[in-house]
Amino acid sequence: MLSAHNIVAGYVDEIDILQKVSVDVEKNKITSVIGPNGSGKSTLMRVICGFLTPKSGQVLWDGTDLTGRPSHGMAELGICYLPQERTVFAHLTVEQNLRLGAWTFRRDKARIGTELQRVYELFPLMRERRKSKAGDLSGGMQKILEIARGMMIKPQILICDEPTVGLAPIIAKEVYDTIERLKLDGLTILLVDQNVREAIRVGDFVYVLEIGQNKISGTKAEFETNLHDMIKDWLQI
Structure with a gap:
């Protein structure tokens, strides 16, 4: 469904x-990308979503x-990108934030009502x-609002960059539960x-990046069976 091949970028x-x-x-699957800080995970997302043009690759x-x-132009193709940075408009209501997710069809009031x-x-x-x-919502609820706003375009794919960064574990669980439910x-x-363990738990297939390169990849079952050995070189569990 979505592929990035031999991407060189900086x-x-x-x-x-x-x-x-x-x-x-793959379609209807969760693909997780993990790796230590500085491995290029967010840069890869920026390339895929059109914020950074690669030097080579496709x-x-x-x-x-x-x-x-x-x-x-990505939203019109059914691609929804959820960046790591918080993007809710704190001074607007929840519904006003959701309506902003319909910006690409903002003049179609009937469709906005239906999607809402x-x-x-x-x-x-x-x-x-x-x-x-x-702004009165908890950090976890604000992240879920961001996801809900992205759903206004009825996307085919949701691209999430560090959706639980800075959230307490109990609040992060709400975000992971939402992601699993959408799948x-x-x-x-x-x-x-x-969050390596959660990324593997919810993912169907997992890629590990290290220093800007593919290191290992495999199914969730492969990672869950031998997690420590697969990532011991770059992370202490």
Whole structure:
């Protein structure tokens, strides 16, 4: 469904953060990308989502070449990107934040209403808090609001970059539960996470990056069976 092949990319000409990195994301699966800090995980997401043009390599979406395509056109293709940074508008209500997710069809009031009700069915807590200021929500609920806002475009794939960073474990669990539920509803998910155990637990297939290169990859079962040996070189469990 989504593939990145032999990606070479960086932010200055002399330094390549990614050195021929490849990942394949299967439809209706969760693909997790893990690795130590500085391994290039977020850079890979920026390349895939059009925020950074690679020096070489190719990004394919259902056979269509997306390499170098600007990020603002991704939503229309059914690609939803959830960045690591918090993106809710704290002074707006929950519903106003959700409506901003419909920006690409903002003049179609009927469709906005339809999608809003669909999102409320997916996220009942958002309906309950729809009149609350987004800034009054907990950190975990704000992240779930970001995910819900992304669902307004009815995406085919959700790309999450470190969705639980800075969250307490009990709050992070709410985010992981949401991601798993969306997968069961048929959504394809590409997940970058610093929480190795959770990324492996929720993922169907796992890639490990190290110093901008593919190190190892495998199914969840392979990682769960031999987790320590597979990642002992770069992380102490």
